Amino acid sequence: MQKLVDLYDEAGVDEDNSLHFAPEGSGPTVFLFVGVNGAGKTTTIGKLANRLHQQGKSVLLAAGDTFRAGAIEQLQVWGERDDVPVVAGPAGGDPSAVVYDAVRKAKDENFDVLIVDTAGRLQNKVNLMTELAKMKRVIQRELPDAPQEVLLVVDATTGQNALSQAKEFNKTTDMTGIVLTKLDGSGKGGIVLAVRNELHVPVKLVGLGEGMDDLSDFDPTKFVYGLFKGLIDAPPADETVDDNQEDADENK
């Protein structure tokens, strides 16, 4: 088992799993979330905003999914829950205009972090990729060092399809990290190993449920054990059981 963890570690030598922020005093940090519909972008944004807000950072959300019915309201509900403001435009409106307004507000009002939600689906895939590239340009025009992270959200239960998704998104958005969601479900996310080996993009966050606190930093060791659980019979925790057994034996 340790060998598997070592293999994983070797594949990720010099891998940086941490989220990158703008240096103190150099303007807001921007995180852009991308991924197919249903992957968990909006939910992850809600959880991450809560975490950052709890850490004392001022957080602003941008409702860049103007396409799917109810998407703006979904982000606004998270904003209320997290107690962070949300910049939104009209349903069906131009997502880049919303992003522009949000970046201006984040700059003018000195927010620490701006998190941008995007659509998982537009009229077609080409439109989606064009729109994402445009949003990124709008951000960069106002803040040359942003976005500090472009995070691809991947549903751990989607298997092989996740790899083609990742390649597609990577072409236009140059992602900096992966968020692996729904690890609480039956999917173990083995596909992430493939994504990482082919695209060399680290997993930075994992989603473990639908609740506010169900977000965790990525821990490669735990992840590998999770993947192969059931194939091996001696996870490290068993040592404790053995100790107890010895005690029980001594007490006989």
Ligand SMILES: Nc1nc2c(ncn2[C@@H]2O[C@H](COP(=O)(O)OP(=O)(O)OP(=O)(O)O)[C@@H](O)[C@H]2O)c(=O)[nH]1
């Ligand atoms: N069990 C579980 N469910 C999750 C997790 N993350 C998201 N979900 C659920 O997955 C569904 C889709 O999540 P969303 O956040 O709306 O996904 P999205 O990527 O924003 O989707 P679109 O807005 O349609 O592009 C929701 O029902 C979420 O509650 C997770 O880590 N675990």
Ligand SMILES: [Mg+2]
């Ligand atoms: Mg969404």
